[in-house]
Every structure is written in C-alpha cells, then in structure tokens.
Amino acid sequence: MLVYIHIPYCDSKCHYCSFNTYVDKFDTRQDYMKALHKQLSFELERFSAKENSIETLFIGGGTPSTVAPELYAPIFAFLKPYLQEEAEITTEANPNSATKEWLSGMRDLGVNRVSFGVQSFNADKLKALNRAHDPQQAKDAILYAKSLGFTHLSLDLIYNYQGDTKTLLLNDIVQAFALPIDHISAYELTIEAGTKFSDTPEVRQENEDLAFFVSDEIEKRGFKAYEISNFGTYQSKHNKGYWEIKNYIGAGAGAVGFLKDTRFYPQTAHRKLY
Numbered sequence: 001m002l003v004y005i006h007i008p009y010c011d012s013k014c015h016y017c018s019f020n021t022y023v024d025k026f027d028t029r030q031d032y033m034k035a036l037h038k039q040l041s042f043e044l045e046r047f048s049a050k051e052n053s054i055e056t057l058f059i060g061g062g063t064p065s066t067v068a069p070e071l072y073a074p075i076f077a078f079l080k081p082y083l084q085e086e087a088e089i090t091t092e093a094n095p096n097s098a099t100k101e102w103l104s105g106m107r108d109l110g111v112n113r114v115s116f117g118v119q120s121f122n123a124d125k126l127k128a129l130n131r132a133h134d135p136q137q138a139k140d141a142i143l144y145a146k147s148l149g150f151t152h153l154s155l156d157l158i159y160n161y162q163g164d165t166k167t168l169l170l171n172d173i174v175q176a177f178a179l180p181i182d183h184i185s186a187y188e189l190t191i192e193a194g195t196k197f198s199d200t201p202e203v204r205q206e207n208e209d210l211a212f213f214v215s216d217e218i219e220k221r222g223f224k225a226y227e228i229s230n231f232g233t234y235q236s237k238h239n240k241g242y243w244e245i246k247n248y249i250g251a252g253a254g255a256v257g258f259l260k261d262t263r264f265y266p267q268t269a270h271r272k273l274y
C-alpha cells in the first residue's frame with residue numbers, strides 16, 4: 001500500500017500551476033496537520049491497514065517545506081508501526097524553503113528521499129514562471145540535502161516554455177547532472193485552466209523535437225526513462241506503484257485515494273471505477 005499526503009501551502013503561485021494550493025492560509029497550518037492526522041487514522045481503518053503494510057509514503061503539494069518538521073512529527077509517530085522498515089519516504093521541497101534545518105528535521109523523522117522543484121537553472125526563466133528561488137538556491141538546497149545523508153535526491157524540470165531552446169535546456173540538464181541526484185522528473189509545460197498562463201497559452205511551445213531532445217540528453221547521461229516523465233538510476237517505488245495499480249491512501253485537501261475498484265476524492269462522494 002502507498003500513502004500520499006498533500007500539503008496545500010505555497011509561498012507564491014507559479015504561473016503554470018493549477019494544483020490545490022494557497023498562499024494566504026499559513027495560519028491554518030497547525031489545524032491542518034491535526035486534521036491530516038485524523039484523516040490518516042480514518043483511512044488506515046478504511047484500508048484495513050496492518051503493521052508493516054506501507055511500502056511508500058509521499059509528501060507532496062503544494063510545498064511541504066512550508067511546514068516545520070515539528071508539525072509532521074505526530075503524523076510520523078502515528079504511521080511508524082505501519083511503515084515497512086525499508087519504506088521509501090519522499091518529500092517534495094522548494095529550494096527557497098528547504099533550509100538545512102528543515103531538511104535535517106525531515107531526515108530525523110525518517111524521510112529518505114527529497115524531490116526538489118527546480119524547474120530550470122536559468123534565472124530569467126525562473127522569474128517568468130514566477131518561481132520563488134534562483135538557480136543558486138536550488139543548487140545549495142540539493143548539496144545540503146546530500147551532505148545530510150539523504151539516500152535519494154531528485155529534481156523537477158519543465159520544458160517547452162516559449163523561450164526554451166536546445167542550448168537553454170542542455171544547460172539545465174548539464175547543471176542537473178553536476179548535482180548529486182539519482183532521479184529527474186522532466187515535465188512538458190501544460191497550460192491549465194485558471195492559471196496565469198491560461199491567459200497567454202502561447203507561452204507553451206508545441207515542439208516535439210525539444211521533448212525528444214530532453215529525454216535523449218537525460219538518457220545519454222545514464223538516467224533510464226522508466227515512466228513518461230521520470231528518469232533515474234533509481235526508480236521511485238511510489239511513482240511506479242500508481243502504474244502497478246497498487247492501493248493508495250490519499251490524505252489532505254488535494255489528495256485522491258484508491259482501493260481495489262474505488263477512488264476517493266476530498267469533499268465528494270467516492271466513485272466506483274468498474
């Protein structure tokens with residue numbers, strides 16, 4: 001069984017992003033984490049979870065690094081008996097908030113994999129996407145994480161933004177491979193309803209050539225493609241688990257769960273799939 005926990009807070013809203021996130025609700029963090037705890041307790045019962053039955057835990061967002069490790073601690077203590085000894089425990093993190101303190105706090109709770117939202121190492125592109133970090137902050141955060149002993153590190157890149165050229169993307173890939181990572185998620189920019197970019201959809205290039213270029217250059221450097229957007233010498237068990245149709249608990253404001261033939265959505269009735 002897999003578990004996904006959704007953290008709906010972000011420091012700023014990226015122009016492409018339609019995820020369920022808020023930049024003005026930080027005062028609800030403590031209550032939200034308590035509610036997550038409560039929902040997890042309900043879900044473990046609904047899934048008839050046994051000890052050592054959780055293979056992977058993924059904390060995603062939003063921006064998990066906007067919440068202090070101390071607020072995660074009760075949830076980790078609660079999940080501990082259910083987590084397998086070798087469980088893959090991933091958190092997403094944004095470079096501006098993944099401080100050394102935050103990373104070391106999460107490592108002490110048992111997180112063994114961090115997925116950083118880098119998107120690009122080009123300062124102008126980061127600004128155009130409305131990211132809250134610069135290229136150096138991304139490099140520093142990944143190097144801190146390595147120095148703290150995390151087993152697996154990943155970073156996200158976005159391509160097919162209007163200014164992207166082979167030169168720019170090659171630079172992103174070369175910079176990524178200079179860092180101590182074992183995984184890259186490379187996402188083609190999509191224009192989502194309700195985002196800033198939906199007013200100017202032309203900011204997305206439809207360039208299949210660049211898509212092949214990105215995946216070839218990543219694979220050439222030894223990261224095997226194992227899923228549409230994912231490459232690595234390490235393959236995330238959590239990412240693969242969805243494709244293997246494993247059951248997953250989804251906890252939080254933007255999380256979906258799946259058990260046998262039914263999908264569970266927040267705030268709506270659940271839906272039978274077959």
Ligand SMILES: C[S@@+](CC[C@H](N)C(=O)[O-])C[C@H]1O[C@@H](n2cnc3c(N)ncnc32)[C@H](O)[C@@H]1O
Pocket residue numbers: 016017018019060061062063064092093094116117118119156157158187188189190191192
């Ligand atoms: C849950 S999101 C964000 C995690 C983290 N808050 C961050 O921004 O780094 C995971 C990834 O989805 C990708 N993403 C989100 N919206 C996208 C879009 N419209 N087009 C392409 N990639 C997108 C980004 O690469 C992002 O890092």
Ligand code: SF4
Pocket residue numbers: 009010011012013014017018019021061062063094117
């Ligand atoms: S990409 Fe990440 S930081 Fe940006 S708005 Fe979406 S969840 Fe928040």
